[in-house]
Amino acid sequence: MNETLQAYRPDPRILDLGDAFYDPVAAANFPETRLRFRNDRAAAEIGLDALSDAEWNQHFGRFAPLPGNLSQPLALRYHGHQFRSYNPDIGDGRGFLFAQMRDHDDRLMDLGTKGSGQTPWSRFGDGRLTLKGGVREVLATEMLEALGVETSRSFSLIETGEALERNDEPSPTRSAVLVRLSHGHIRIGTFQRLAYLRDAENMERLIGYVLRNLYGEEPGQEPAARLLDLVVQRTAKLAASYMAAGFVHGVLNTDNINVTGESFDYGPWRFLPTWDAAFTAAYFDHAGLYAFGRQPEAIHWDAMQLAVALRAVSESAPLIAVLETFGDRYQMAVSEAILWRLGLVPRGPEEDSALIGAVERGLRTEMLPVDRFFFDAFGGHFPDSDAFAEARALAAPYAARKARDHLYWRDDSPCAMVIGEVEAIWSAIADRNDWSLFNTKIAAIRDMGAALA
DSSP: OOTTOTTOOBOOGGGGTOTTSEEEOOOOOOSOOEEEEEOHHHHHHTTOTTOOHHHHHHHHTSOOOOTTSOSSOEEEBOOEEETTEEESSOBOSSOOEEEEEEOTTOOEEEEEEESSOOOTTOTTOOOOEEHHHHHHHHHHHHHHHHTTOOBOEEEEEEEEEEEEOOSSSOSSEEEEEEEEEESOOOBHHHHHHHHHTTOHHHHHHHHHHHHHHHSOOOOOSSHHHHHHHHHHHHHHHHHHHHHHHTEEOSOOOGGGOBTTOOBOOOSSOEEOSBOOTTOOSOTTOTTOTTOGGGHHHHHHHHHHHHHHHHTTTSOHHHHHHHHTTHHHHHHHHHHHHHHHHHTBOOOOHHHHHHHHHHHHHHHHHHOOBHHHHHHHHTTTOOOSSGGGHHHHHHHTTOOBSSOSOSGGGGSSSOOOOOHHHHHHHHHHHHHHOOOHHHHHHHHHHHHHHHHHO
16 A cells, blocks of 8 residues: 555444354456546545556455455445335345445545346346446536536546456446445435334434434434435435536436435436436336436335334334425525536525526426537526516526636536537447547546536
8 A cells, every 4th residue: 555645534333233244255357448438537536646557456446455454355235226116126236335434524424336247136137337438437427416416426437358248238248347436335225124123223323324324313212214315305405406417317226325325326317418307328128117207206116115224113104294294494495406417596485496496497498409508507607588477577687606617618518428529439449449538528527527516
């Protein structure tokens, strides 16, 4: 380990839970480790930015333990509803928790993997990740972070030199291992598993772990209801931020909802081309369960499943009272999130809600490209058309929260991430091993993030 990593503060608190929550595993022995992406901006937040590329490959490609951290990776155990069907046979099937440490804000952070090899929960899978899947996740997390969504961060992407067979893309295809930096890996499905097993003792232990380590609170009276209150607040904000970003996650199952309200695990994601509530990301979501406009409903339903699980250690009444606050919290959060993206300072719940409604009606009527609209409208500059007449009138008293003085606003076109561009970035990598479009896009996304921040 580089002696200059003075800011690195290991803190493997997951061990406090005990071995009923995880299985020690080993990473796959990959043929090669070729570094394709390292997130030094995120690494600086946990004191690992001074690692050399060789050290980086050893820790995040070969998974040599970080000093003072977990001596062996841990595959976490959980259950979950997948498209509303309960599945007790899942868990970390191609990933594990590799390390925990404190960031510069003293938050407990996890380094977890995707594509690191088989675990006891792999079932019939090979435990691998395609390079295309890794590239797509890096692009998704960078874009979401720039658009104000609380998201896991793509920390590292290393190509691993295997040829993978997949049914849903041309095969054989290249392989990779991804490392994510997240504020916790505890899912709603982690609680569901304990309810399924009727394990009240470990349920109480998990509630205490989450409150102490992920929310910075000591358990008090009615800790289950307090936890649910915190999760409902965070997940309502998550749903709102998806809408403001024009983002469709694609698979909002309970095993994909982090109890910190941080978005993670990007498979068939999409950004909207136009404002369409029925737009779906997953080709297998035939009923549109997780369509763009149904995401708040889906996340609320997931929060309800947490409440059901917490009934193992709590009375129903306080849990129901908390669940009933989701709608109001979402409405406030979605107004704040869309106004943030529009570059306007909120004025009050009624005024803000009226303006957001007018903006959405205009978007549905004109079917404008979503990213183009928000780029042009930043600061309250709405299109000069009848469809936006109401929005222009309602926006007149609003103040801009930020001037359009960043160089980003001088571009002819907004930074966007619709599927055609994603495919073009991947094609350059797949056909010519050309990473220039990928690297240029990451720089452009971060430039947009600076303009919006």
